[in-house]
Amino acid sequence: MTVSIWQDKKISENCPEREFDIIIIGGGIAGLSCAYWLLKEDQDLQIALVEKNEIGDGATGRNAGFITCGSVEHFNRLIAKHGESEALEIWNFSETNLALLKEEIIRDKVAELDFEHKGSFSLASGHEEFKELKKSFELMQKLGIHVEILEQSDIKNRLGAEHFVGGIKYCNDASIHPMKLLNEIKRRCLLDPRFHLLENHEVYALEPSGDQKRVRTKKGELKAPIVVMATNGYSPLIHPYFKDKIFPTxxxxxxxxxxxxxxxxxxxxxxxxxxxxxxxxxxxxxxxxxxxxxxxxxxxxxxxxxxxxxxxxxxxxxxxxxxxxxxxxxxxxxIMGFSVDGQPMVGAIPGDEQIFFVGGFTAHGLGLAFHSGKCLADAMFDRSIPRFISARRF
Ligand SMILES: Cc1cc2nc3c(=O)[nH]c(=O)nc-3n(C[C@H](O)[C@H](O)[C@H](O)COP(=O)(O)OP(=O)(O)OC[C@H]3O[C@@H](n4cnc5c(N)ncnc54)[C@H](O)[C@@H]3O)c2cc1C
Missing domain, CATH: 3.30.9.10 (D-Amino Acid Oxidase, subunit A, domain 2)
Structure with a gap:
């Protein structure tokens, strides 16, 4: 939302200014995952997470709760676009995302978070799509990915669904209650006194301020040497870099x-x-x-x-x-954030290495964002990250 000159002056006059080491903007799965991994770094970092409404107000609190591997296209198409080795890397990245979620967050809270690890299915209404699914099945089996082919009668019996000609089962996929998952990551972050959660703080400007960044919010000004944008589909409203890279959908x-x-x-x-x-x-x-x-x-x-x-x-x-x-x-x-090539983006704004970002999950954030948050911490501390999610690919 834009802010008028009168509102801006009122905020500067009446609200306190606060300083942190890192300010994360956005309280969805990406922002909280970044906070989680940055708090695990062996550094004495004071980290603020600012959210314009409440945690989970964006896509994370509104999605369907699928935790699926790969990308939002059939595997044969992923290979056609990226080649076999990068397609497998993309698949493995999201399998690791699920493994990390289980190890770090879900742990013994399977029932509490409505977590189900039963696989997911992709169903074809026509023979052309089924042909692609069969092709994907062959390619995936060859690469050691656990998949199963379903005929029409299996679909009726196992899924209660009609008028599909065939399908594929991705055996390692899962599902969850997305808000319960988010609240569990939040709970874990709040156990650390270095974490500061500032809800109802809409950011309306992000500016340089000496050797720091000034983050102007409706509740006052915040400063830090490093800012992380985890605003996914909303990113182009805050920084022009995203205007031709992330599309609100x-x-x-x-x-x-x-x-x-x-x-x-x-x-x-x-x-x-x-x-x-x-x-x-x-x-x-x-x-x-x-x-x-x-x-x-x-x-x-x-x-x-x-x-x-x-x-x-x-x-x-x-x-x-x-x-x-x-x-x-x-x-x-x-509102989702679709990236130009369908893969997430992790990195820093070219020419302004004080602003990091993670986003562009293209309808797939539960399957990618926790691991991407870990990559954000890696990028910030100069450790390497996979090329397919690095913003340097643009
Ligand atoms: C209908 C629907 C169904 C979906 N189903 C699935 C699914 O089943 N599985 C799956 O993996 N993915 C699914 N997705 C996609 C998934 O929800 C997203 O990829 C994921 O939630 C993105 O997380 P995020 O943290 O990057 O973004 P968000 O959850 O959108 O978080 C961004 C946050 O930034 C905040 N923000 C924005 N602007 C500002 C500002 N100026 N100041 C402060 N805060 C700000 C927003 O309020 C928001 O909370 C679905 C999405 C939708 C919309």
Whole structure:
């Protein structure tokens, strides 16, 4: 949000100025993951995390809770784009993300966080897509990735889904309650007295101030030698560097009242554009269809659209008969940050090495952001990070 000259003067006159070693902007999974890993460094760092509303107000508190490996495209396409060795590196990076989440955060809180490690599925509505899934299956098996092919009857029996011709199971994928996960990372950070959480602090300017950076917020000015932007889809509103690199893209979801559990695991459909999942408590969550109005889904609007919501309802009726009569209880949107090449970006602004950033998760942040936060700490302390997530690739 912009700030007028009158509001700006009032803030400077009435609010205190505070100093830290590192200021992280953004209270989603990326910002909290960065805080978590930076607090683990053997350094006496005072770290502030500033969030414009409350923790989880952005995409992290609005997503479907899939923790999936790889990228938002079938593996055969990932190889066509990146080559076999980098595609495998991208896959392994997200497998490590899940392993790190389990080791560091989930630990013995599996039930408390609604964590389920049952794999995920990608379903083809047409034979062309099934051909690609079979090709992906062959390529992945050859590389030692644990996958399984499903025929039409398996899909009906194991997932209760109809009118799909075939599918693939990614056996190591998982799902979680995204807000519970976020709150657990927050809880762990707050145990450390060097961590300062400043909610309801919207940043409206980021400026140089001597050898420091001044972060102007609605509740006063903050200063630090280092700033980390973890604002994903909102990044272009704060710094022009992101205007041609991260694109705010709206996703829409609906949820139903609970029905008896019937699905083996969460599913993607239609080239990973649409997705549905039954929560452990029985509700169905279904999202996607932004391909129906691509242009309207770019930007920051929080309004759901009839076109997409109707398509989600049609999908329920056509493909998932067990919930076709369930009541629709929630409809919502969230803003994702799509990067130019679909991979996350970690690094520092060229020519301004005091501003680091991590973002561009392209609909896949739960599968990438915890590990990317670790890479952010690596980049800050001059340790190497994979080329495919380094912002130096641009
Ligand atoms: C409908 C939907 C479904 C999705 N489903 C999945 C899924 O199942 N699995 C998956 O892996 N990913 C999914 N995603 C994507 C995933 O949610 C994101 O990739 C991930 O949450 C990004 O995390 P983040 O921390 O980078 O961004 P965010 O969670 O958006 O966090 C950025 C934060 O920055 C704050 N902020 C912005 N501007 C300012 C400012 N000026 N001052 C202070 N704070 C500011 C925001 O309030 C926000 O809290 C989905 C996204 C949507 C919208």
């Amino acid at each position: 709206r996703g829409q979801i609906l949820a139903t009242s609970p029905v008896e559990p019937f699905m083996e695991g969460p599913c993607y459909a239609n080239f990973v554009l649409d997705y549905f999942r039954q929560l452990p408590s029985g509700e169905m969550v279904i999202g996607g269809f932004r391909q129906l109005q691509k242009d309207a889904e770019i930007g920051y609007s929080d309004e759901t659209s009839d076109t997409i919501q109707e398509a989600l309802e049609d999908f329920l009726r056509r493909h998932i008969p067990n919930v076709s009569q369930a009541k629709i209880t929630h409809r919502w949107t969230g």
